[in-house]
Each structure stands twice: as C-alpha cells, then as structure tokens.
Amino acid sequence: MGLTISMQNTTIAYDSKVEGEVIVTQADAVINWIRKHSVWPMPMGLACCAIELMGAGGARFDISRFGMEVMRFSPRQADCMIVAGTVTYKMAEVVRRIYDQMAEPKWVVAMGACASTGGMYRSYATLQGVDNIIPVDVYISGCPPRPEALLDAMIKLQDKIGTERSVKNLIPKKADSAELAGAAKES
Numbered sequence: 560m561g562l563t564i565s566m567q568n569t570t571i572a573y574d575s576k577v578e579g580e581v582i583v584t585q586a587d588a589v590i591n592w593i594r595k596h597s598v599w600p601m602p603m604g605l606a607c608c609a610i611e612l613m614g615a616g617g618a619r620f621d622i623s624r625f626g627m628e629v630m631r632f633s634p635r636q637a638d639c640m641i642v643a644g645t646v647t648y649k650m651a652e653v654v655r656r657i658y659d660q661m662a663e664p665k666w667v668v669a670m671g672a673c674a675s676t677g678g679m680y681r682s683y684a685t686l687q688g689v690d691n692i693i694p695v696d697v698y699i700s701g702c703p704p705r706p707e708a709l710l711d712a713m714i715k716l717q718d719k720i721g722t723e724r725s726v727k728n729l730i731p732k733k734a735d736s737a738e739l740a741g742a743a744k745e746s
C-alpha cells in the first residue's frame with residue numbers, strides 16, 4: 560500500500576512495503592496536519608450571521624466532518640475566532656480582549672459583510688471591518704453567508720495552516736525575548 564500527499568510544508572510519503580511501520584516526514588507537516596484537523600472555534604456571534612454559524616453545526620452541514628464542532632466559549636480553549644455579525648464600537652473592545660486572551664497559534668475568520676467591512680452599516684456606531692482591531696485570516700462575503708460558505712472558508716483556513724512554518728514560529732522573536740527578559744528583571 561502506498562500513500563503520498565504533497566503540499567507545501569505538509570509533505571507525507573509512505574509506502575508500507577518499503578518503510579514498514581515507520582513514517583518519515585517533516586515536523587512542520589506533522590504539526591500543521593494536527594492543527595488543521597483540530598481547529599476549536601470561538602463563536603463570536605454578534606448578530607444574524609451567528610444563526611448561519613449555528614446552522615453549520617447542525618446535522619445538515621455538520622462542521623464536525625472537519626473536526627471543528629468543538630465550539631469553546633472560553634478563549635483559553637479556542638484557537639480560531641469566528642466573528643459572525645456586526646461589530647459595534649461598544650463590542651469592539653470586548654472582541655479585542657477575548658482575542659488577546661486566546662493562546663497562540665490563533666486564527667480569525669470574518670464571517671459576513673458586517674464583520675468584514677461593516678456591511679450596510681455606514682454609521683458612527685459600527686466598526687468598518689473587524690480587521691481594524693484584530694488580524695483576519697479568511698473573509699467570507701455575503702449577507703448572510705450560507706453555512707456552506709463558512710465551511711468553504713474553514714477549508715481555506717486549513718490550507719493556510721498547512722503552509723505555516725510551525726517549528727520556526729515556536730522560537731520567540733527577538734522583541735518577545737527582550738520583553739520576557741525585561742519582565743523577569745522587574746519581578
């Protein structure tokens with residue numbers, strides 16, 4: 560039996576006749592493969608788009624086919640924020656705080672016109688796109704987008720996770736190291 564899957568940073572090649580019980584691959588490929596098939600979403604439901612998000616969890620669309628049905632309402636246990644709905648300035652601070660409380664690595668999906676751009680609300684009360692306060696990985700168009708559109712976005716997010724330099728990202732950046740050293744000195 561032979562199996563070869565080849566994508567950037569997710570190369571897996573296996574032939575049981577040659578390798579027996581051993582699989583040789585790259586650390587990035589294994590880490591990315593695990594991460595992309597165990598995304599735990601934080602459902603940031605702010606308006607009507609959240610109903611479509613709920614629909615994606617039902618039997619008809621069944622987001623659990625992708626291993627993503629474990630919606631967590633604690634930011635400590637989630638790694639993908641799905642912003643579903645209109646982000647008002649009143650809520651923007653809360654969205655940002657919850658995003659900050661999520662551990663790395665973390666991703667964001669802007670679901671629908673409101674979350675992506677403010678949608679039809681060109682008003683003083685509405686943030687014109689959640690990417691003004693947090694980085695967005697995938698945008699979904701539509702008002703409202705259907706559950707299939709959310710699933711399509713999550714598949715695109717999986718593709719993106721599959722190309723990440725996971726091992727390299729484990730090493731703290733210079734700025735982070737300096738901050739850690741400063742914090743250690745103060746304490």
Ligand code: SF4
Pocket residue numbers: 606607608609643644645670671672673674678701702703704
């Ligand atoms: S994009 Fe449309 S459906 Fe979604 S929150 Fe805005 S108004 Fe509601």
